[in-house]
Amino acid sequence: MSTSTTPTPADKPAYSALAATFTRLYRYSHLGSIAGWDQAAMMPSKGNSARGAALAELQVLMHQTLTDAKLSGLLQAAANEPLEPQERANLREMRRDWESANLLPERLVEAQSLAASHCEHAWRAQRKANDWQGFLENFRPVVTLAREEAQLLSQAKGVSPYEALMDKYEPGACAAHIESVFGAVKTWLPDLVHRVRAQQESDSVLQATGPFPVESQRALGLEVMALLGFDFEGGRLDISTHPFCGGVAEDVRITTRYSEDDFVRSLMGIVHETGHARYEQNLPRELLHLPVGRARSMGIHESQSLSFEMQLGRSPAFVQAIAPLVHKHLGAQEALSASNLARLLTRVQPGMIRVDADELTYPAHIILRFEIERALIDGAIAPEDIPALWDEKMQAYLGLDTRGDFQNGCLQDIHWPSGSFGYFPSYTLGAMYAAQYFASIRTLHPDLDARVAAGELSPVMDWLRTHIWSQASLWDTDTLVQRATGETLNPAHFRAHLERRYLMG
Amino acid sequence: MSTSTTPTPADKPAYSALAATFTRLYRYSHLGSIAGWDQAAMMPSKGNSARGAALAELQVLMHQTLTDAKLSGLLQAAANEPLEPQERANLREMRRDWESANLLPERLVEAQSLAASHCEHAWRAQRKANDWQGFLENFRPVVTLAREEAQLLSQAKGVSPYEALMDKYEPGACAAHIESVFGAVKTWLPDLVHRVRAQQESDSVLQATGPFPVESQRALGLEVMALLGFDFEGGRLDISTHPFCGGVAEDVRITTRYSEDDFVRSLMGIVHETGHARYEQNLPRELLHLPVGRARSMGIHESQSLSFEMQLGRSPAFVQAIAPLVHKHLGAQEALSASNLARLLTRVQPGMIRVDADELTYPAHIILRFEIERALIDGAIAPEDIPALWDEKMQAYLGLDTRGDFQNGCLQDIHWPSGSFGYFPSYTLGAMYAAQYFASIRTLHPDLDARVAAGELSPVMDWLRTHIWSQASLWDTDTLVQRATGETLNPAHFRAHLERRYLMG
CATH class of the missing domain: 1.20.120 (Four Helix Bundle (Hemerythrin (Met), subunit A))
Structure with missing residues (x-):
């Protein structure tokens, strides 16, 4: 050529x-x-x-x-x-x-x-x-x-x-290692959810009252993308049934979906996909045409989206930074004050939908899918066994009855219809890596929250650019994470993050 | 496979x-x-x-x-x-x-x-x-x-x-034949334009006053596309710098561009591209994967877009059919009455832009491009000679001074930048074929105008489906046209159509 x-x-x-x-x-x-x-x-x-x-x-x-x-x-x-x-x-x-x-x-x-x-x-x-x-x-x-x-x-x-x-x-990736990591989460997560919910019972949280017109939500989303550094000359925001980050590294296409009575869903979806997008937009340009130039793995990819959505996006500091944009586009009702919005974004409430789940119950959705798809691929269950197993696990992990509701149950995700079995663990691995990155970033920048609250995101972006984005696939996952944080995957950071944010927040 | x-x-x-x-x-x-x-x-x-x-x-x-x-x-x-x-x-x-x-x-x-x-x-x-x-x-x-x-x-x-x-x-296609056809047009067109303009001087035509919001124009365009039979399950309408009909026969993508002070441009552009789109959407499905299943030629393709835009779209009968849609979306100002709109759509006024040209001066734009691109490809002129030649011919054919205005001169079309030399004659061949089709359709349906005015387009659509769309590339162009109309290309129909519409209309 x-x-x-x-x-x-x-x-x-x-x-x-x-x-x-x-x-x-x-x-x-x-x-x-x-x-x-x-x-x-x-x-x-x-x-x-x-x-x-x-x-x-x-x-x-x-x-x-x-x-x-x-x-x-x-x-x-x-x-x-x-x-x-x-x-x-x-x-x-x-x-x-x-x-x-x-x-x-x-x-x-x-x-x-x-x-x-x-x-x-x-x-x-x-x-x-x-x-x-x-x-x-x-x-x-x-x-x-x-x-x-x-x-x-x-x-x-x-x-x-x-x-x-x-x-x-x-x-x-080693399935036994992931099983043991997830198994550990299952030992402490239910109790943590229980304690946090008990503590949040006494919180007064206002629900935001819509309708929030799609055009206003889109305009807000675009401004938040800009704040997060999305390059609009190298990408777009559109709509799809299931939000995703697609396209190519030179032209990254993210999507969201809008509901007029709930702006948080589209906003947090956009923040999530912008994390994926910035990884792609900042992979080294001169290597893009070669395998070494691509993103390291989907676990590392989700660590970017969840650094954006969870570590950054749902932190009170970031909410403070975007509150003026929220008011500009959605009005200034009391429920949209920075302090109430921060409480809304960390409200723990078991629900049916993975992509709308709060940070604390999210791992339960992943563990459930991991267990079902592993049994499905290894032949222990048949496709027709999925709904019953889904119901059983939703009941056990989140106390929800999902019988007969396939739409909000086992039909909710695009992964299985499109044949992507083995992807789901990436989300919780990503959440754990993200917590580990932010532990490093906070050590370097003890004033991180104050700077984020002022809209100054460079401590986060510079760290991600140096340690993750620019490294593409130069190293295997363990080496990448070790070079970035001084250790390989350590789930203790994730637990510590959740306890700090949800029990001491 | x-x-x-x-x-x-x-x-x-x-x-x-x-x-x-x-x-x-x-x-x-x-x-x-x-x-x-x-x-x-x-x-x-x-x-x-x-x-x-x-x-x-x-x-x-x-x-x-x-x-x-x-x-x-x-x-x-x-x-x-x-x-x-x-x-x-x-x-x-x-x-x-x-x-x-x-x-x-x-x-x-x-x-x-x-x-x-x-x-x-x-x-x-x-x-x-x-x-x-x-x-x-x-x-x-x-x-x-x-x-x-x-x-x-x-x-x-x-x-x-x-x-x-x-x-x-x-x-x-034979260049000498096209040159002789175009040469004949050059003998009668200037005089016809002159006579029509003299006649139209005494007409009272109201200009429509904008702004016409893009969203209203788009909504009007979509309704007119539906009236023209566009299948929205097999296609879309979007925006681009240069309007075109693209995508694939199973999923036809047409585009337009909007100007808030001129809705006619987007509307007629949409009618034009819908003509292309219906050809693609009605090629025989079972042959689409083979060369015989594709559209016959670009001349025949343009005969569809110009059947829609010129023969149908600018006829007083069609304007009567769409006037209620125009009023619904753009308001009911006097200039938008069916009779005034019909006069607006047949107003003859030499202008710089081919795609905005009226039906009568349009061939001059094509002949100019044909002559320049032929000289360019045959080596008689160099790329840098184009602007001077463009100015000279615009002056000679349309009496317009275009010096220094490249934007509205030789830079206006996408064809040359994209390397599509030899395409332009297709437009005027298409206009001639379209006039020939409608001569046949009018013979079969002497009440055509009344039916079109009532929004009943089936006489046109059925004829095109039977004689053109369903025939794909089963025949060479001459045979296709001969089978459809009883004769090969006969430019007399085009001249007769223009004289009837513009001198006796």
Whole structure:
């Protein structure tokens, strides 16, 4: 490719050939990312079948590119070339992609893409209609194909089937470690929720009274994005059924959804997705076309969104900084005072919907999904067993009865319809990493809250840029976190953060 | 491809293999079409470089697919297989694509895509800034590459370089024939414009007074699209600098632009693009994945947009049908009465901008561009000669001085920045075909105007569906028009239409 920006030095011909191939893959994936964003945010219903076929064709093309017989020899040869450390990290990431692709047959890749497009598209209407039976019909093939993928990856990598899928989102993740981390959370979280709720009973909190027009919420969201440093020349805000951060690193597309009687949902959704967006917008530009230039993992990605939404967004200091914007766009009712808003944003109340959950009950939603999807992929349960298990666990973890309410139960998330099993743990890992980052940031900046309250976010942004954004995939996850905070994942920071914010706040 | 919808009968293996390859190309082009629409309607500026690289990569991929050495033998073998007439037409179209691609080197295809992406993107700002010199720098390589393409195609096809490019948009088009048709128009048009303007001098026409809010114009546009039969489950209306009809046949994306002091521009733009859209939305669904299922040519495409905008949209009968919608959304000022609106829409006034031109002076804009781009591609003039030639011809054909006003002069259209030389004649060919269709429709339905005035558009839509939309690329252009109207292109209908509407109206 004459347009490749990768130099072709004579002493690393194999590496250079690999870089050219992965640059081509990056360009193909650009088209898939934009078409995928469009499918969720713009596309009318009759476009879906052709879109699904086109995206599946792209998956096949990318799979063919990665399974080209030449790559094996190039990967071996490149390992003996005089590579810079950054190139060696890139080689590691290229090999990882190559290994995963070569374990899966083209037929499976195509079938998965088609089944997911079909199931996810139908899910949008089925969720609204609370139609679990209709959904189940499209969902069964998605599960069957995911299990097939998991089996193939599992046998080759010597890990459990579920772990093999989780590895796609969190390279090197160990299911037993996550189970033990989550198991520990289950020992202290119910009691903490109980104590906090008892303490909050005596709080006087005003509910904000709508309607809050969509245009006002959008205008507020845009101003908060600007405060958080979102680059509007390299991204957009739109609407979709399920909020997400998509597009490409050069042009990041975040979405939200609006409800006229609840502005907090869209506002906190926007803050969350802006965290993802700034990570993408600040990955090193010169490496974007190579695997080493991409975000480290989905756990680290969620650590950005949750640094923004939880550590920063729901802190009284940040609420103070944005209160004038809230008043400007939504009016100045008493419930929107900074102090009341801060109480609203830290109010603990078990609820049905994960993305609307408070910070404290959120891990329960994740643990429930982790347990169900692991059983589903490992074959311990069938798709039709999900609702009963969902009800049982919602009752046990959050004391809620969800029977018959599929819409706000097991149909609420896009992950399963789109075949993304193994993703959910990333959220709680992300929350834990975020707490660990902020412990470091607070040590460096004891005056952090005062500066945030004054709208000065540079202590946070500079730290994230230096330690996370600019590091892309130069290191594995443990090394990245160790370099950033001096230790690998330490869930104690998360617990300490929750206790400080919710018991001593 | 297991998802191909093409059957694989044992007695036509070569044809079936070709159909599978062209289905794959169709899916690739889907991604390019959506990414292209997004680039014009959604993408922020920092996305352009990566988008350009991705689209160029896709062009290279499609070129590689079409130049695969296997295709030559398959095309030869398929010609001897027992094909149905529709399959034989498809084979003709596949061969046409194959021949064109195989005449061009991959390097040229990629360079053209990159140069056009770069030039077109910069043009958006340069047009606003009236920056001809800045534009010229990006435009020179676009012209150089187009000339190179034209030379290669010209030598192989034995036609002039410009004709070789025109053939991409109007297969089989003959430059000498078009020159003689346009030459004839030049003999009678100036006098007709003169007489009509003299006659209209005594008309009392009220100008509509804005501002007309964008949201009201959009709501009006959507209702008029619905009246015209646009299928919103298979398409969208958005905004772009230069209005166009893009996307894919299953999901048609039209765009417009709004000016608060002039609602006619957006309204007629929307009517125009809806004509393109209905053609795409009514191509035979079962053939869409094959070349035979696509629109016949750009001349025929423009005959749909101009059937909608000119034959229908500016007729007093149609204006009567939409007047209640205009009043509903824009208010009921006197200037918006059906009779005044009809006079406004047929007011003849030479102006600078092609897309805002009245029906009568429009051909002058096209003839001017045809003459300039032909000289440019054939090498008779250089890119820097364009402004002087533009001024000279605008003075000669429309009596307007455009010196120094590049923004409303030679920088106004997207075609040249994007490298689409040879497209412009399609507009006036389209206007002529449209007049010819309506002569046929009026013969069948002497009460056409009364029915249109009552909002009953089925006489027009049924005729277009039967004779044009459903026929896709089953026939060459001459045969299509002959079957539809009983004769090939006959410009007399266009002249008769203009004289009837503007002198006797």
